[in-house]
Amino acid sequence: MSGNATIPRARPNDPRSEHVAAIDAPAIRYPPRCCGACQLMCGIAGYVDFSTGEPDRKVLTAMTKALGRRGPDASGVWIEGACGLAHTRLSIIDVVGSPQPMAFPDSDVAIVYNGELYNYRELRAEFEAAGERFQTNGDTEVILRGVAREWTGVLPRFDAMFALGAWDRKGERLLLARDAVGEKPLFYATPSPGVLVFGSELKALLEHPLVKPDLDEDALRQALRFRAVYSNECLQRGVRQLEPGAWLEFDRQGVRTGRFYMLAAEVTQARRQAQGIDDEELIRRGRDLFMDSVRQRLVADVPVGAFLSGGLDSSLIVAAMRELRAPHDQIQTFSVGFAGDPHSELKYAETVANAFGTLHRPIVVGPDAYIRRLAELSACRDGPVSQPADVAIAEMSRVAKETVKVALSGEGADEIFAGYPKHAYADPPWAIRKALTILQPALAAKLTGLLGLDRRRALVAFRAMAGPNEVDRLVQWFSYFDRDGLRSLFPGLGWSDGDLQRTVETQSAALATVTDEGPLFRMQAVDFATWLPGNMLERGDRMTMAEGLEVRPPFLDKELAAFGLALPDRLKIRGGVGKWIVRQWAKDLLPPAITNRAKWGFRVPLAEWFRGPLRDMLYGYLTSGEGLIGCYGDKVAIAELLRSHDSGEIDASESLWTLLTAEVWYRDVFLVSRRQRELTAA
Known part of the structure; x- marks a missing residue:
C-alpha cells in the first residue's frame, strides 16, 4: 500500500x-x-x-x-x-x-x-x-x-x-x-x-x-487444572x-x-549488545531502561497512580515515580489487604508510602466483597475468577478509579527477572527427582519452611521437580490439581491420556524456539508464552477494566524485557533468591526492610473464610447438584472434599476455590448467556 x-x-x-x-x-x-x-x-x-x-x-x-x-x-x-x-x-x-x-x-x-x-x-x-x-x-x-x-x-x-x-x-x-x-x-x-x-x-x-x-470441554479441563487456558483457545468453542x-x-x-515478534530473536539481539560488558555496567543499563519505562508510562492528561503492595516490584515503581516527578507533585498509591489476615502486607505498603510521601489509600477487603462480586467479575472475565486475589484487585481498582484513571503496577518483574521460588529449582538433578517421587508427602510436611512455600505450593514443587521430563515438570508447576485428583472430582469430563495435549503443545512450541538455552531461561520462555499472557495479564486487564481503570506495567517494556531475559543466570538468582539485579537497583531507592524482603505473594485467608463467612455460599454452589457439578461432577467426592476442609483435617481452600469459581461462572454466566440466546432465537 x-x-x-x-x-x-x-x-x-x-x-x-x-x-x-x-x-x-x-x-x-x-x-x-x-x-x-x-x-x-x-x-x-x-x-x-x-x-x-x-x-x-x-x-x-x-x-x-x-x-x-x-x-x-x-x-x-x-x-x-x-x-x-x-x-x-x-x-x-x-x-x-x-x-x-x-x-x-x-x-x-x-x-x-x-x-x-x-x-x-x-x-x-x-x-x-x-x-x-x-x-x-x-x-x-x-x-x-x-x-x-x-x-x-x-x-x-x-x-x-x-x-x-x-x-x-x-x-x-x-x-x-x-x-x-x-x-x-x-x-x-x-x-x-x-x-x-x-x-x-x-x-x-x-x-x-x-x-x-458452546462449551469447549478441553478448555474446561485446562481451566480446572491450571485456572487458565494456555493454548490460545478459550472456554467458548470456536473462539x-x-x-x-x-x-x-x-x-x-x-x-x-x-x-x-519472536522472543528468542529479541533476547539473542540483547545478548549481542551486552557482550563484553561487566556486571556493574549491566546493572546501570538495566536501571536506566527501567526508569525510562516508568517515565513513558507516566505520560497522561489525567491523574496517574500506582498499585503498592509493599513488595519489591511495586515499591521500586513508586520510588521511580518520586524521582521522575517534580517534588511538589502528589503521587497517589493504593494497597489492599484482607480483614482478619495476620499476614497482611498493608504495613509494608505504608512504610513505602511514608518514605516517599504519597497520598496513600489502604483498602481492606472482607468476605462480603467475594459474596457480592464473584458472579459479576466472572462475567467481566468471561470465565472463572481464577485467583482469589482477583476480587481484591477489582475492589482496589474501584477505589482507585475515584481519583485516578491510570495505575502503574508490577506485573512481569517475576517472569523477566526470575522472581518466583520455582526459578531456583529449574533443573533438579535426576537423583533428587527420584527421591522426591517417593518422599514428596513427608517432605511437604517438613521442608516447606526451607523452600519458603506453604504446604500446597510445596507439594506442587515436589511434583514438578519429580517430573520425568522437562515438559511434564513445567506443566506441574502450573497445576492446582494433579490429574487423578481432578478425574475423581469430575469423571464426566471424559479424561484421557491426551487431555492436556493442547497445553503441552503450547509449552513444547515455546521450548522449541530456545533449544540452545539453559533450563532457567527455558522455564522463563514458557512463562512468557503461557502464564504471563494467559493468567497474569488477562486478570490484570479484566479486573481493572471492569472498573474503567487502565493499568500500565513498566517491567513489560519490550526493550527492558529482552534485556532482563538475556541476562546471565548469576544476575537473576543468587543464593537461591531471585530478581538479584532488581534488588541492586533498589538499594539506593528503597528502605532495606523492603529491598531484602522475601517474596510472600498475595494470599487471601480462604481457609478461614470457607469455614466461616463464605461457608454458606460455598456449600450452596457445590452441593446443589446443579450446573457444572450436576453435569460432570461426582457429588460424593466433592462432598467429602468439603467435609475434610470443614473439619480441619486438611486445607483444601485452593481446590475449593477452583470448584466454586468454575461453578459460579458456569451457572451464573455461561448458562444465563445460553438461555438468553435461546429465548432470543425463539
Whole structure:
C-alpha cells in the first residue's frame, strides 16, 4: 500500500459507507488539529461478512455495549462494504480528540485500536518527512498511517501495548494484531465461511448471531487444572485468542497468520549488545531502561497512580515515580489487604508510602466483597475468577478509579527477572527427582519452611521437580490439581491420556524456539508464552477494566524485557533468591526492610473464610447438584472434599476455590448467556 493516498474518495456521500455514533455518543468528527497524544484504553470489536456484503449496525452496537465498562467515555460504529468496526473509549490523553473508529477520505485504511504507542512521535516525524499529512496529533492516526504504508511490516516498529483491527478499504482485507507480550486482549472467530468476528472480550463476539454459546470441554479441563487456558483457545468453542506478537489477515480467500515478534530473536539481539560488558555496567543499563519505562508510562492528561503492595516490584515503581516527578507533585498509591489476615502486607505498603510521601489509600477487603462480586467479575472475565486475589484487585481498582484513571503496577518483574521460588529449582538433578517421587508427602510436611512455600505450593514443587521430563515438570508447576485428583472430582469430563495435549503443545512450541538455552531461561520462555499472557495479564486487564481503570506495567517494556531475559543466570538468582539485579537497583531507592524482603505473594485467608463467612455460599454452589457439578461432577467426592476442609483435617481452600469459581461462572454466566440466546432465537 502506498505511503500517500492515491485517489481521494468522498466516502461520507457513499451509500455503502456510514460512520455513526453508538450508545448516545456524539457524531464522530475530526478536528483539523487536536491536542496531546490521544492514547486510549478502550474496547474494540467488529466483523467482516463477505457472505451478505454488509454488517448489521444493530449487531455492532450490541457488541459495543457489551464492552461498555472498558470505555465509559465515548463509543462509535463505522460500516463500509463488508466491514463493520466498533469502539468504546476510556480517554487518557487528548480527552476530546481523535475519536474512533478512525477513517479519513485520503486513506485506504480504517482502524480501531486499544492501547498506547510510546514511540508515536518518532514514527510521526518519519511519516511526515515521507509526505504524510496528519489531521490529528494522536497516536491512533500514527498507527493508521503506518499500517496504510507498510501493512504488517510496521508492526515490529511499534513500541506499544495494543490490540488493533484495520480494514484495507481498497483491497478488502482485515488485519488483526496484538502486542508483543499480550498486555491487551484480542479474540476472534470464523463461525461461517466468509465471516470473521473479533473483539477485546469474548462477550462482544457472543453478540454476533453466528457465535453461539458452546462449551469447549478441553478448555474446561485446562481451566480446572491450571485456572487458565494456555493454548490460545478459550472456554467458548470456536473462539481463539490471537497470540501475543502475532497478526492475522482475513480476506475472501480466508485466514492467514504470522508473527512480528519472536522472543528468542529479541533476547539473542540483547545478548549481542551486552557482550563484553561487566556486571556493574549491566546493572546501570538495566536501571536506566527501567526508569525510562516508568517515565513513558507516566505520560497522561489525567491523574496517574500506582498499585503498592509493599513488595519489591511495586515499591521500586513508586520510588521511580518520586524521582521522575517534580517534588511538589502528589503521587497517589493504593494497597489492599484482607480483614482478619495476620499476614497482611498493608504495613509494608505504608512504610513505602511514608518514605516517599504519597497520598496513600489502604483498602481492606472482607468476605462480603467475594459474596457480592464473584458472579459479576466472572462475567467481566468471561470465565472463572481464577485467583482469589482477583476480587481484591477489582475492589482496589474501584477505589482507585475515584481519583485516578491510570495505575502503574508490577506485573512481569517475576517472569523477566526470575522472581518466583520455582526459578531456583529449574533443573533438579535426576537423583533428587527420584527421591522426591517417593518422599514428596513427608517432605511437604517438613521442608516447606526451607523452600519458603506453604504446604500446597510445596507439594506442587515436589511434583514438578519429580517430573520425568522437562515438559511434564513445567506443566506441574502450573497445576492446582494433579490429574487423578481432578478425574475423581469430575469423571464426566471424559479424561484421557491426551487431555492436556493442547497445553503441552503450547509449552513444547515455546521450548522449541530456545533449544540452545539453559533450563532457567527455558522455564522463563514458557512463562512468557503461557502464564504471563494467559493468567497474569488477562486478570490484570479484566479486573481493572471492569472498573474503567487502565493499568500500565513498566517491567513489560519490550526493550527492558529482552534485556532482563538475556541476562546471565548469576544476575537473576543468587543464593537461591531471585530478581538479584532488581534488588541492586533498589538499594539506593528503597528502605532495606523492603529491598531484602522475601517474596510472600498475595494470599487471601480462604481457609478461614470457607469455614466461616463464605461457608454458606460455598456449600450452596457445590452441593446443589446443579450446573457444572450436576453435569460432570461426582457429588460424593466433592462432598467429602468439603467435609475434610470443614473439619480441619486438611486445607483444601485452593481446590475449593477452583470448584466454586468454575461453578459460579458456569451457572451464573455461561448458562444465563445460553438461555438468553435461546429465548432470543425463539
